[in-house]
Amino acid sequence: MAVPDDYDEVAETYAERLGDELAGKPLDRALLRAFAEQVAAGAPGVVVDVGCGPGHVTAFLAGCGLGVAGLDVSPRMVAVARRREPRLRFSVGSVLDVDAADASWAGAVAFYSLIHLDDTDMRRALAELCRLVRAGGLVLVAVHTEHLEHPGAAVTRVEDLWGHAVELDFRYIPAATLAATAEGAGFEVAAVLEREPHPAVEAPTRRAYVLLRRP
C-alpha cells in the first residue's frame, strides 16, 4: 500500500491512540508555544500543520492564537481531523506539491510527517516548505532520529500498526542530516533539540525538533 492508503487504514485508531497525546508531552507543548509566540510576533498569516493527522497539533496551535490550517495526504485523516475540530480548516494534499502561492504561509509545522520520505523526497519537501513560507517565516520539524531498541537502523518497516495491515517505512533521520538538508533547501537552522521518548506514551525512539527560518 502507499502511504496515503496506510494512513487511511489507521486514521480512526490513530486518532483514538494519539489524538490527545500532547497532554503527555510537556516539551512538545512548550516548543509549540515558543514557535507560536515567535510566529505571532510577525505579520499575520496562516500557519500550516503539514501531515496534520487527526489535527491535535493544529488545534493546539489554534489555541495559541495562530491562524491555522491542516494539510494531510490521507483523505481519511483529514476527515477525522475535520470531525474532531470542525471549526478549523483541513485539506488533502502532499507536502511534495502544495497548491499554494510562494511565500503565502506565515509558518509551518511538520510533526513526524516527513518521516516516510526518502532522501530525494525529503529534499523536495523541504524545498517546497521553503518556497511556501514567507521571508523570516519559521518551520518546526519533528522526526525520529533513532530506534532505541535497534540503534543504527536507518528504517523500520511496519506491517502491523495497532492491528491494521500496513506497509510503512519509518525512517530515522539524524538531526544533523535534517539540518543540512534543510540548509540545502534554502533554510537557516534556528534551533535543534533532541530528546528521549516519554516512556509511558511514546514509541522507544529518540526524537529531534529542528526549527528552520526562511532567510
Ligand SMILES: C[S@@+](CC[C@H](N)C(=O)[O-])C[C@H]1O[C@@H](n2cnc3c(N)ncnc32)[C@H](O)[C@@H]1O
Ligand atoms: C506519523 S503521522 C503524524 C501525524 C501528526 N502530525 C502527529 O504528530 O501525530 C504522519 C502523517 O503525515 C501524513 N503524511 C505522510 N506523508 C505525507 C505527505 N507527503 N504530505 C502530507 N502529509 C503526509 C500521513 O498521512 C499522516 O497523517
